[in-house]
Amino acid sequence: MSFPWAEVYKPKNPLMVWMDERLPMPRLVYNAIGAGYPVPRNLNYFWNFGVLAGVSLVIQIVTGIVLAMHYSTDGNTAFQSVEHIMRDVNSGWLIRYAHANGASFFFIVVYIHIFRGLYYGSYKAPREMVWLLGLVIFLLMMATAFMGYVLPWGQMSYWGTQVITGLFGAIPLVGETLQTWLLGGFAPDNAALNRFFSLHYLLPFVIAGVIILHIWALHIPGSNNPTGVSVKGPQDTVPFHPYYTAKDGFGLGIFLILFSIMLFFLPNYLGHADNYIPANPLATPAEIVPEWYFWPFYAILRAFTVDFILPAKLWGVLAMFFSILLLFFLPWLDKSPVRSANYRPTYAKFFWILVADVLILGWVGGLPAEEPYLMIAQTATIYYFAHFLIILPILSKIERTRPLPHSISRSVLHGEAAESAPPGTATRPNAPGLGQTASA
Amino acid sequence: MFLRAFAVLAGLAFCAVAAWSLLWGVIAYLSEPHEESVTHQFHKAPKHVSFASDGPVGHFDRQQLQRGFQVYKEVCAACHSLDYVAFRNLADLGYNEPEIKKIAADWATQTPSINPDTGEAATRPAIAADKIPSPYLNEVAARAANNNAAPPDLSLITKAREDGSRYVYSLLTGYQDPPASLPADTRPGKGLYYNPYFPNLNLAMPPPIVADGQVTYADGTKSTIDQMSKDVSAFLVWTAEPNLEARHRTGWATLIFLLFGTILAYFAYKNIWADRKAKGGRETTSFTDPDKVGPNA
Numbered sequence: 001m002s003f004p005w006a007e008v009y010k011p012k013n014p015l016m017v018w019m020d021e022r023l024p025m026p027r028l029v030y031n032a033i034g035a036g037y038p039v040p041r042n043l044n045y046f047w048n049f050g051v052l053a054g055v056s057l058v059i060q061i062v063t064g065i066v067l068a069m070h071y072s073t074d075g076n077t078a079f080q081s082v083e084h085i086m087r088d089v090n091s092g093w094l095i096r097y098a099h100a101n102g103a104s105f106f107f108i109v110v111y112i113h114i115f116r117g118l119y120y121g122s123y124k125a126p127r128e129m130v131w132l133l134g135l136v137i138f139l140l141m142m143a144t145a146f147m148g149y150v151l152p153w154g155q156m157s158y159w160g161t162q163v164i165t166g167l168f169g170a171i172p173l174v175g176e177t178l179q180t181w182l183l184g185g186f187a188p189d190n191a192a193l194n195r196f197f198s199l200h201y202l203l204p205f206v207i208a209g210v211i212i213l214h215i216w217a218l219h220i221p222g223s224n225n226p227t228g229v230s231v232k233g234p235q236d237t238v239p240f241h242p243y244y245t246a247k248d249g250f251g252l253g254i255f256l257i258l259f260s261i262m263l264f265f266l267p268n269y270l271g272h273a274d275n276y277i278p279a280n281p282l283a284t285p286a287e288i289v290p291e292w293y294f295w296p297f298y299a300i301l302r303a304f305t306v307d308f309i310l311p312a313k314l315w316g317v318l319a320m321f322f323s324i325l326l327l328f329f330l331p332w333l334d335k336s337p338v339r340s341a342n343y344r345p346t347y348a349k350f351f352w353i354l355v356a357d358v359l360i361l362g363w364v365g366g367l368p369a370e371e372p373y374l375m376i377a378q379t380a381t382i383y384y385f386a387h388f389l390i391i392l393p394i395l396s397k398i399e400r401t402r403p404l405p406h407s408i409s410r411s412v413l414h415g416e417a418a419e420s421a422p423p424g425t426a427t428r429p430n431a432p433g434l435g436q437t438a439s440a
Numbered sequence: 441m442f443l444r445a446f447a448v449l450a451g452l453a454f455c456a457v458a459a460w461s462l463l464w465g466v467i468a469y470l471s472e473p474h475e476e477s478v479t480h481q482f483h484k485a486p487k488h489v490s491f492a493s494d495g496p497v498g499h500f501d502r503q504q505l506q507r508g509f510q511v512y513k514e515v516c517a518a519c520h521s522l523d524y525v526a527f528r529n530l531a532d533l534g535y536n537e538p539e540i541k542k543i544a545a546d547w548a549t550q551t552p553s554i555n556p557d558t559g560e561a562a563t564r565p566a567i568a569a570d571k572i573p574s575p576y577l578n579e580v581a582a583r584a585a586n587n588n589a590a591p592p593d594l595s596l597i598t599k600a601r602e603d604g605s606r607y608v609y610s611l612l613t614g615y616q617d618p619p620a621s622l623p624a625d626t627r628p629g630k631g632l633y634y635n636p637y638f639p640n641l642n643l644a645m646p647p648p649i650v651a652d653g654q655v656t657y658a659d660g661t662k663s664t665i666d667q668m669s670k671d672v673s674a675f676l677v678w679t680a681e682p683n684l685e686a687r688h689r690t691g692w693a694t695l696i697f698l699l700f701g702t703i704l705a706y707f708a709y710k711n712i713w714a715d716r717k718a719k720g721g722r723e724t725t726s727f728t729d730p731d732k733v734g735p736n737a
Binding site: 332335390 | 443444447448450451452454455457458459460461462464465466468469474496524529592595596599600601602604639680682683686687688690691692694695698699701702705706708709712713716
């Protein structure tokens with residue numbers, strides 16, 4: 001697909017020849033994830049997470065479809081039907097715990113996948129579309145996960161719905177009308193539960209569709225790699241199959257082992273105890289917290305506590321949405337021609353501060369909104385916005401980058417020491433086109 | 441260029457407003473005395489107690505579950521329902537069919553029903569297929585009988601509270617006289633009982649297990665307050681997670697299978713890559729020098 005030396009699909013079996021002439025589906029698969037896709041030979045284990053995210057989606061869809069066969073979408077019976085699944089459906093407990101913990105593992109995998117992209121500059125030209133489509137998938141995942149958490153109709157389901165739809169209520173003028181329209185009523189009830197179930201069933205298939213676009217867009221320039229240097233020739237790549245199918249197979253084994261440990265031995269560790277209490281509109285829980293994967297954004301939402309021209313609540317809502325939306329502009333905010341943080345020592349430092357910052361936001365997002373956690377959340381929020389909107393645009397203009405290796409195969413063969421001074425490589429910082437010679 | 445200028449401005453705006461909130465937070469934090477709240481001060485973490493069901497090889501002690509069921513039947517069932525447990529489920533505890541039928545038929549509360557002739561509300565003795573009947577007809581009745589505090593259903597209680605079984609055990613054994621230092625406005629009012637293991641400190645449930653020998657165990661175990669509290673907590677772990685043993689067994693089988701498969705996958709990966717991994721700067725397959733390929737290849 002992407003490089004002229006890619007292996008070409010040559011069916012031998014007469015049936016496959018017949019098929020290839022009429023509907024070249026096997027050819028499509030061969031070129032997408034088979035030997036027909038040449039991949040940089042130097043990918044590290046962080047490149048396993050795309051495949052793992054795909055597997056996570058399949059786990060969610062398969063377990064989810066089975067759960068839907070036994071689940072009842074009614075405010076009076078939803079909670080009971082979940083307990084029916086846990087007690088009376090054959091292996092129902094396994095399917096439900098796999099689905100609940102599968103959501104968490106999907107997010108763990110996707111967060112590592114996103115930070116991999118941030119570290120190695122996978123969002124930069126020519127892969128902007130890959131990045132943008134990935135963010136669309138991330139937003140769809142968040143919506144799907146939120147609506148899925150509503151379905152057991154426990155206390156956190158109910159009050160989480162109240163809080164999250166309440167965010168739309170903060171919008172001036174139309175807010176309350178919008179919230180009522182979203183819920184189909186003045187408070188979460190059957191109408192909300194039914195539409196959330198409908199959308200929760202629909203969106204994963206939309207995600208699957210966008211994943212196809214994501215992979216399609218990826219195959220135009222081909223995969224990025226830890227050096228960030230573009231592929232220059234056949235010696236830089238290996239066929240996806242068998243080289244990366246084998247590596248992904250091993251990675252998948254590790255993923256499934258960790259997933260099984262959570263699923264079988266700590267199935268409720270990542271959940272909240274209150275969601276085993278049936279929804280009760282008359283009793284507010286002591287603390288309303290979303291699922292752990294929303295905690296960083298929840299911390300940003302609650303960090304705005306003082307009115308400033310706009311009400312504090314509206315600032316929080318704006319900041320929370322903007323904290324994700326700004327990622328769509330990242331390819332144009334960070335204009336450094338060098339992709340990989342391995343050759344951007346200053347960017348690498350800020351990257352690790354960002355990782356720590358998001359972890360801190362996640363930590364305080366799960367805690368009660370009280371001091372000193374609010375001050376920590378506010379400080380971390382300031383860094384989050386400063387990192388993407390102030391530091392990166394300026395840094396990419398002034399940073400002194402390290403010299404890039406001449407090519408992927410050279411960096412593989414010569415090792416780290418030779419990378420710093422490969423023969424004939426420009427050592428000027430920000431030399432235009434560095435790392436993009438092949439694609440330019 | 442325009443985008444980046446806008447981004448820096450937007451970034452400055454969000455940072456400034458967050459900093460403004462932070463500033464007021466710091467001022468408030470420094471100027472206002474921050475005392476520990478009373479509940480925070482007197483509330484205690486659950487006691488350390490272990491159950492056979494704890495940990496990755498946890499299983500149920502069936503003798504203990506039967507004793508716990510007996511405590512539930514003779515003490516808790518007067519006020520607390522067990523909505524998700526059917527009499528037939530008691531087979532898991534080691535009761536046989538005639539025993540279960542007898543337990544169902546003799547249950548203190550009868551199962552709601554209708555009179556087949558008149559259609560009026562009626563009750564009938566429970567059968568094995570019935571869920572354990574609730575002691576109250578509905579929530580209003582439960583509130584009316586209990587000083588407006590409806591006793592929660594116990595089926596899921598060890599999953600619906602932090603620290604589960606340890607919390608239940610601590611609560612049952614934790615009733616005590618309020619300490620002298622407890623401020624007057626947090627002292628238990630009428631119909632409330634002081635219990636430092638309850639988040640709110642004052643609990644509407646009167647101490648349910650009050651004396652040794654309150655239940656006469658069928659298996660002859662000495663029924664101390666501690667023993668009864670432990671047994672009923674263990675029983676409530678089972679009601680909340682009846683498939684715990686199957687889960688642990690399946691988990692170990694799955695892990696052994698996955699471990700084996702992953703080791704095979706690792707060697708397959710190493711084997712396939714053996715000819716591509718550079719060793720000492722040399723590669724076993726033919727290698728074209730990148731300098732000769734040129735940048736536009």
